[in-house]
Amino acid sequence: MGSAKKSASAARKARIDEMRRAEQARERRNRILTIGASVTVVVALVVGAVVLVQSQDDDKSTDAKTTGSLVAGADGVSVWKGGKLSQTHVNKKVKYPVEPPVGGDHNPVWQNCNGDVYTEAVANENAVHSLEHGAVWVTYTSKADKKDVEALAAKVKQTPYTLMSPYEDQKSPIMLSAWGAQRAVTGADDPNLGKFFEKYVQGEQTPEPGAACTGGKGQ
Numbered sequence: 001m002g003s004a005k006k007s008a009s010a011a012r013k014a015r016i017d018e019m020r021r022a023e024q025a026r027e028r029r030n031r032i033l034t035i036g037a038s039v040t041v042v043v044a045l046v047v048g049a050v051v052l053v054q055s056q057d058d059d060k061s062t063d064a065k066t067t068g069s070l071v072a073g074a075d076g077v078s079v080w081k082g083g084k085l086s087q088t089h090v091n092k093k094v095k096y097p098v099e100p101p102v103g104g105d106h107n108p109v110w111q112n113c114n115g116d117v118y119t120e121a122v123a124n125e126n127a128v129h130s131l132e133h134g135a136v137w138v139t140y141t142s143k144a145d146k147k148d149v150e151a152l153a154a155k156v157k158q159t160p161y162t163l164m165s166p167y168e169d170q171k172s173p174i175m176l177s178a179w180g181a182q183r184a185v186t187g188a189d190d191p192n193l194g195k196f197f198e199k200y201v202q203g204e205q206t207p208e209p210g211a212a213c214t215g216g217k218g219q
Contacts, residue, residue, distance in 0.1 A: 019160045019202065066104045069097065070182060076192060080180035087132060087207060094125055099169045100139050101128050103179045110216040111163055113137075117153045118165035118219050126217050130163055131179040133213055134206035136197055139167035140174045148174065151188030161201050161213050180205050 068083025085103030094105045101124050110129035111122050127137050138156055140149055152174070156164040167175070172184035176193065178200035185193050202209055 016160055066097070070102065077181055077183045077196070085180055090125070094128075096124060096128075098182070099171075100124065100137060100167050100175065100177050100182070102177050102182050103128060103131060106132065110211075110213070112216045112218050113163040113213040114160050115157045116163045116218075117156050118163065120165070120219065121167060122163075122165045122217075122219075127163065127165070129216070130213065131177065132207050133161070133211040134179070134202040134209050135161045135163055135213055136201050137177045138162065138164040138174070139170060139177065140164075141166070141168050141170060141172075144173040145187060148187040152193075155188065155193075155197075159197060159201065162197070176200075178203065178205060179207060 065086035065088060066083065068080055068085070070078045071081045072078045080102060086105050087103075088105045089108040090105045091107070094101075096104055105125075106128035107123065107125035108129070109126055110133055111118075111126040113130040113133065113135035131137060136159075138152055140152070153164055156162045174187065175182060175184050176196045178196070181196075181200055183192065183196060185196075
């Protein structure tokens with residue numbers, strides 16, 4: 001029993017180390033591409049500015065392309081069923097059907113999710129982009145125990161493709177969200193926390209596996 005747990009732990013550590021190496025390699029490639037494509041970046045910024053100006057007259061938009069709903073499962077995990085979560089990039093607020101959101105239209109810039117812990121709320125639209133990249137988003141309300149929050153933060157910091165932030169408008173004190181999946185946990189010692197991380201961090205549900213979780217938006 002003990003050897004099996006050690007083996008599983010070693011395999012998970014190897015997987016995380018591999019993701020870290022891949023992330024570092026992507027960062028090096030991105031720096032090289034940025035230097036060689038400065039003109040393209042300028043053009044993209046101009047186009048982005050035009051799109052932003054055009055979108056300012058629409059402060060809040062319902063994600064009309066998303067169909068289906070979040071359905072609770074017997075294992076405590078709710079998953080998106082009966083339709084598809086949209087993946088359109090938009091430069092405006094999105095009215096999501098669930099809080100916290102588990103997918104849908106989102107901002108072109110992702111929230112940094114390389115074990116990032118935020119002490120202030122982050123924008124839904126940026127966090128949803130992180131979920132698209134295969135991140136798990138840990139959120140908590142003011143009702144969550146302080147010790148649990150601290151323990152959760154420590155776990156997130158050690159896990160690539162995760163992020164954590166306060167979120168008052170959710171039904172449970174502590175919630176875990178991935179693209180198309182969500183569940184509540186009772187605290188940092190809830191065994192369902194590890195199970196959710198194991199299944200959904202860069203899990204099969206990820207629309208863009210291996211996409212960057214750094215170089216996006218910070219606090």
